[in-house]
Amino acid sequence: MALVVLILKAIMWTTIGVMVVYATRHALFTLGRLRGRQRLYYQDIIDSDLPFVTVLVPMHNEGAVAADILAALADTIYPSELFEVIPINDHSDDNTGEVLDEYAELYSFIRPLHRTEGPRGKPPALNEAMRLARGEIIVVFDADYLPARGLIRDLAVCFKDPEIGGVMGRVIPMNTPRNLLTRLLDMERSGGYQVDQQARYNFGLVPQYGGTVGGFRKDVVLSLGGFHPHILTEDTELTFNLFVRGWKVIYANRLECYEESPEEWRVRARQIRRWAMGHTQTMLGYMRKVFTSPFLNFKEKMDGALLLFVYMVPIVQLIGILDGVALFFLGEMTLREGILFLLFVVVYNTFGNLAPFYQIAAGSLLDGGQDRIKLLPFFLFNYVFNMWTISGGVASAIVHRFTGRWVDWRKTRRYRKDRPSFQIQRDERRKTPRDSGGGPDAGPELER
Amino acid sequence: MSEQAIVILALALLFMVLMFLPFLPGVVELFHPRDDKPLVIKLAHAKEARYFGQSFRTRMEVALPEPTPGQHQVLLSKAELVTVTDDLNMGPSQGLPTITWVRGNLTLGAACNILQEVLIEGHARLAADVSIRAVACNSDFSAGPNLTIMRWLDVDGDARIGASSSLGQSCTTGGRLELHPGTTFQHLFGAPVCVGDFGGASPLIGLREQTPRPPDMNIRKITDVAYRTRSFVLADGEVADFDVISTHNVIIGENAQVLGSIKARGPVIIKTGAIVTGSVFSESNITLEMDSRVLKNVFSQERIELMGGAIVGQPLAVCSVVARDCLTLHAMSAVFGYLCTDGEGVISL
Numbered sequence: 001m002a003l004v005v006l007i008l009k010a011i012m013w014t015t016i017g018v019m020v021v022y023a024t025r026h027a028l029f030t031l032g033r034l035r036g037r038q039r040l041y042y043q044d045i046i047d048s049d050l051p052f053v054t055v056l057v058p059m060h061n062e063g064a065v066a067a068d069i070l071a072a073l074a075d076t077i078y079p080s081e082l083f084e085v086i087p088i089n090d091h092s093d094d095n096t097g098e099v100l101d102e103y104a105e106l107y108s109f110i111r112p113l114h115r116t117e118g119p120r121g122k123p124p125a126l127n128e129a130m131r132l133a134r135g136e137i138i139v140v141f142d143a144d145y146l147p148a149r150g151l152i153r154d155l156a157v158c159f160k161d162p163e164i165g166g167v168m169g170r171v172i173p174m175n176t177p178r179n180l181l182t183r184l185l186d187m188e189r190s191g192g193y194q195v196d197q198q199a200r201y202n203f204g205l206v207p208q209y210g211g212t213v214g215g216f217r218k219d220v221v222l223s224l225g226g227f228h229p230h231i232l233t234e235d236t237e238l239t240f241n242l243f244v245r246g247w248k249v250i251y252a253n254r255l256e257c258y259e260e261s262p263e264e265w266r267v268r269a270r271q272i273r274r275w276a277m278g279h280t281q282t283m284l285g286y287m288r289k290v291f292t293s294p295f296l297n298f299k300e301k302m303d304g305a306l307l308l309f310v311y312m313v314p315i316v317q318l319i320g321i322l323d324g325v326a327l328f329f330l331g332e333m334t335l336r337e338g339i340l341f342l343l344f345v346v347v348y349n350t351f352g353n354l355a356p357f358y359q360i361a362a363g364s365l366l367d368g369g370q371d372r373i374k375l376l377p378f379f380l381f382n383y384v385f386n387m388w389t390i391s392g393g394v395a396s397a398i399v400h401r402f403t404g405r406w407v408d409w410r411k412t413r414r415y416r417k418d419r420p421s422f423q424i425q426r427d428e429r430r431k432t433p434r435d436s437g438g439g440p441d442a443g444p445e446l447e448r
Numbered sequence: 449m450s451e452q453a454i455v456i457l458a459l460a461l462l463f464m465v466l467m468f469l470p471f472l473p474g475v476v477e478l479f480h481p482r483d484d485k486p487l488v489i490k491l492a493h494a495k496e497a498r499y500f501g502q503s504f505r506t507r508m509e510v511a512l513p514e515p516t517p518g519q520h521q522v523l524l525s526k527a528e529l530v531t532v533t534d535d536l537n538m539g540p541s542q543g544l545p546t547i548t549w550v551r552g553n554l555t556l557g558a559a560c561n562i563l564q565e566v567l568i569e570g571h572a573r574l575a576a577d578v579s580i581r582a583v584a585c586n587s588d589f590s591a592g593p594n595l596t597i598m599r600w601l602d603v604d605g606d607a608r609i610g611a612s613s614s615l616g617q618s619c620t621t622g623g624r625l626e627l628h629p630g631t632t633f634q635h636l637f638g639a640p641v642c643v644g645d646f647g648g649a650s651p652l653i654g655l656r657e658q659t660p661r662p663p664d665m666n667i668r669k670i671t672d673v674a675y676r677t678r679s680f681v682l683a684d685g686e687v688a689d690f691d692v693i694s695t696h697n698v699i700i701g702e703n704a705q706v707l708g709s710i711k712a713r714g715p716v717i718i719k720t721g722a723i724v725t726g727s728v729f730s731e732s733n734i735t736l737e738m739d740s741r742v743l744k745n746v747f748s749q750e751r752i753e754l755m756g757g758a759i760v761g762q763p764l765a766v767c768s769v770v771a772r773d774c775l776t777l778h779a780m781s782a783v784f785g786y787l788c789t790d791g792e793g794v795i796s797l
Contacts, residue, residue, distance in 0.1 A: 039731075040772050045745050046497055046637075046786040048766040077494040150494030160745055161729045162691035163711040177484040186486070204713075204731075246693075256489045297695070371483035374473035 005332050008323050012337075015320030022313060025306060026356045029199035034362055039202050041252040042161065043154040050082055053156050054135030054218070057087040058125045062143035063095040064414050065260070069145055070103040070110060078152040085110045086129045087143075091120040122211075123227035123234045130218055130226060139215035144260040144414055146174070147213070154255050155215045165220050165247025166238060168197065169213035169255030175415060178263050183375055184382050185261040185268070190363030197251045205303035206243055207251035211235030212259070220247065233278025240286040243304060246295035260414060267413050269389045276311045276393025277400075283308040284401055314387040315394055497637040497786050498620045501584040501602020508549060508567055515549050540575070556580075558592075572603075576610065589621075593628075607638070629779070633793040635786070640761070642782035643795055648763075679714070682706065691726065700724065700740075709744065718742065718758075727767075734771075736760070736781075748772065754781035761785050 055073055059066055066087065073085050089097045089112060100112035113129050130138060137156050141147060151169065158167045170193045176186040200207045209216065211234060221227070224241055227234040239249050262268040290296065290304040327333050357376055364373050449457075477483070496502065508515075508530070511522040515532045522530050528547055535552035538544075541559045544566070553570035556562070562580040572585045576592035582599040583589070589603040593610035599617055601607070606623040609615065612630035618637075619625065625638030626646070640646070680694040684701035690708050692698060697714035700706055700722040709726030710716060715733045718724060718740040727744035728734055733751045736742060736758035745768045746752055746760055752771040754760065761767035761784030769775065769783050773791040777783075787793065 039749055040747075040770070040790070042747065042770075043495065044770045044786075044788045045747060045768040046495060046766055047745055047768060048785075049744070072491070146491065148489055148491045148493050153495065160709070160727045161711055161747075162709040162726070163693050163729075172487050172489060174486050176486045177481065180478060183478070183484060190487075256487075258486070258489060367487055369483055371477050371481075374477040376474070377470040378474055 005327070005330060008327050008330070009332070009337075011319060011323045012327065015316055015323065018313065018316050019320075022306070022310075023356065025303075026196070026359050029196055029203075030359050030362045032202055033195045033199045033366070036199075036202060038198070041201075041250065041254065042158040043252065043254060045157045045160065047157060047160060050079065050153065051137045051156055051159060052082045052135040053078060053084075053137045053139055053152055053215070054129075054133035055083075055085045055139045055141065055152065056126055056129045056133070057085065057141050057143055058090055058122045058129075059087055059092065059096050059100075059143045060090045060120065061092045061094045061096060062414065063092070063099055065144045066096050066099040067103070069141060069143055069147070070099070072146050072148075073141075073152075074103070074107050074110070075149055076147070076152050077149050078156070080109050083109055083152065084134060086133060087112050088125045088129050089114045090122075090125045091115060119229055121229065123231065124229045126234070127226040127229070130222060133218060136218055137215050138218045138221070140212055141257070142212040142259065145171075145212060146258040148257070151213075151255055151257060154252065155213075158250050158252070159215075159217060161250075163246075163248045164250050165242040165245075166209040166216040166249040167214055167252060168207060168209045168249060169252050169257055170194075170197075171210065171213055171259045172256050173261040174258040175260050175263065178415075180375075180378060181265060181268060182261050182263055183372065184378060187360050187364055187369075187372060187375065187379075188382075189261075190367050190369070191360035192363070194253065194363040194366045195359045198253045200303065201251040201253075203303075204299065206239070206300055206307055207249050208307065209235050209239045209242070209249045211238075213255065213257040216242070217247075231278055231281050232274050233282060236279055236282045237285070240282060240290065240304065240308070243296060243300065244286065244289045244293040246293075262412060263415050264413070265385070269385070271412050272386060272389045273393035273396070276390040277397040279308075279311040280394045280397035281401070283312070284397075311390055311394055314390040317387060318391055497635070498602050498622075500582070500600040500618055501620060504565060504582070504584050504602075505567065505586075512549070515551065517551075519546065535570070553587075554585075563598075571605075582616075588623075627777070627795050629795050629797045631795040633787070633795075634790075635788050636783075636793070637786045638783075639763075639766075640782040640784040641787055642780075643777050644779045646780055646782045680712070684719075697732070698730075743767075745769070750774075752776070754778060754783070756780050759783075 057069060070085070070087060076083065087100045087110065089100055097114055104110045104112050113132060115125060115128060118124055118128070126140065137159055139152060139155055155167050155169060158164050171189055173182060173186045173189055175182050197207050216238065220242070221238065228237060231237045242249055262271055287305060287308055290301055290308065296304065357379060360379065361373055361376060507524055511524055512520055512530060517532050517534060520530045520532065522528055530549055531546045532549045532551065536548070536550045537555045538557055538560055540557035542557065543560065544562050544564050547564045548566045550566065550568045550570070554566065554568045554572045556574045556578050558575040559577040560579070565582040566580065568583065568585040569587070571587045572583065572589045574591040574595060577594045578591060579596040580598065583597070583601045585603045588605040589607040591609050591613065593612050595609055595613040597614065597616035597619060601615065601619045603621040605621070607621045608626045609619070609628065609631060611628035615631060615633040615636070618635040619633055620635070620637035623639060625636060625641045627641065627643055678694070679696040680692050680698045682688050682700045682704045685703050686701065687705045687707065692706060692708065692710045694712045694714070696712070698710055698712040698716045700718045702719045703721040704719070705722065706724045706726070709728065710724060711729045713731045716728055716730045716735070718728070718736045720737045720739055722740045724742045727746065728742050729747045731749045734746055734748045735753045736746070736755060738755045739757040741759045743762055747768070748771045750772060751774040752769060753776045756778045758781045760769050763784060766785040768786040768788065771789045771791070773789070775787060775789040775793045776796050778796045
């Protein structure tokens, strides 16, 4: 019995330690974002010598949204002789293929790829399209995204830096008003991008390529063998594959792009579960490489390891809770340990999802949100939801790892019915502090 | 019901109320939303160095398609009075009460103070100590010392700005932009932007043959890159035919050549007469010493200094020099393209 108690206490102390480390990390990120020095992104560089860019848009049954993103890409300012779009019709059985062919007739730089054979899913689709791509830089959008006219140029220009292997822009949900879930996801995105990603960029840590609104060097990814067809988060895997080989991923907070967030909890659960599984697959494959890479400094190694471990945190929390209950009923909770346990509960409850409450609040603040912050307490429910869903995903990934089974890729449901009308809205409340250079591109010229 | 049960019930009720309280503002916001709109992205946004001038011209042309001499009430961002004139000559210390469209040439005497935007189709000649809000000039522009631009200046032709001027938020030209000591700026664009009597970039001395790569570097396999976890020093007159990435500082010796780009976490010094055919990026300061050349972009998260005769870019191409904190140009230095700083831009005395 004494040995059992000892093990339970060791687990409790480990859990507390993990929580303290993550809470400190996110607190530093938040403080750094609010008070620290902000690094510039490269969008202020104007260069007449631009690289050839291929935009890849994987689509499986995306007939509802395909036309919107193709129209947005057709409106880009990037020189047409240095630009092509390869929308990938990946085994669709709706009208996606017809929409792509219509746009291909209108614009010579749109060259659809119709996939009817081979495995379905984003990684194999990207691999096949990359082999057809003429661009040295690949930019990827999911089908529900709406890029601004200058976004391709702003993404491509960072590859002038010889150290940059990948770039990630910022995702902004467009269907925020729909319900509680979409509003919470909007705030979570603010915390995740406005604070977490920018802080990691500021501190020279490991910003993450997110698989959409981002780009990478084609020859680099091809030389790595392309994307692993069975990794569910090919973006996370690419991030670490680049970092451990000496390339950097850069985050561009001002390169914003609309996306559609899940509007149903079950769809969200499936999405998080997929992320958790893919992230765990990556963790199992890259944790050792992060520590042994000669191209990463101590800070990058630590942040990389914590980033890889982040989806394990809910499982650690879950084990910690059960552990605490067991210790309580075994009568092993002294006053001192009880206080520590209370502290632990308070600390772990500061986590909303993968970003703590204060990080989400800071993100909303930086985005000029005022009343949306009132929804913050609802993240308590989101936290429970995420803890349960992520734990399931991580457990599945570990089981699959040891049984050698692979999981099929499943697309996230789309909700769009009409063309978004908010595009013409103007909201002057939003005042983001300068996180990167602007240049003479803001504000009407006669504003007084 | 016993008294004890009532107390327990009341406590439970109080507990429930206290539990619910933090959610109350959120519930109100959820059912009566005041802040539920998606964050606004300017989908039409595209980087344009000469944005202010181009936008102003377009607005004026749309608002006033037939600019006949006289006063016109037009709708710009709000209702504005616009005065259209042919040539305009103003004596010292005068002002303009309205936005002005000059269809010919503009001449301003010393110490004029113009608090409105001016569109000039012809040439503009400004005496010393002039202060002006914003100018779009479709031909050449020259100004004496101590010019103050409150917001922006955009010139289609060449521009010559006198010493000790303050160039506001943006000063851009379609041709040559000649600046003189003591001038401060934030954004500049020109082909080229130069300090003093810059005579043009001399042809590049023939770039030399490749030499073996130093043996002590980690070579990153994907492209021809030398990655170093220490400082990188290229000796005088040597040639490096690869991109250089260093976690510390980089020094390119006198008359040495880098046939690629440079990225460093520490300071970068390009010594006298050295040439870099690619771009230079640093998390720290970048110094281009006398007569050195970088053919592409220069970008620093701190300070950039272009010493006398240093040149960035090439004729007929556009490149950028971007410094977060401070950008200093010395006599006879030049940039073919765009200069930008969030901090202080200054032409050294």
